[in-house]
Amino acid sequence: MKTGDLVELSSKGKNILWCKQFRKKTGIVVDVQPKTKRLHTVQVMWMGKGSWWVHRTYLKTISRG
Secondary structure, three states: OOOOOEEEEOHHHHOOHHHHHHOOOOEEEEEEOOOOOOOOEEEEEEOOOEEEEEEHHHEEEEEOO
16 A cells, blocks of 8 residues: 555444444545554545544555555
């Protein structure tokens, strides 16, 4: 997953309660934490919802940027 990729919630992410507002939304990856960090999070700019940090296992790639 790199900056500029289009993403949506994976099936695991759709089951998370705080991710409920991002269901049926598409987002663009803005920033990626290095893999050396403990939390593997990705900053996603969601269409109409703003920017949020999300764990990478909660996302699936729609298309590469």
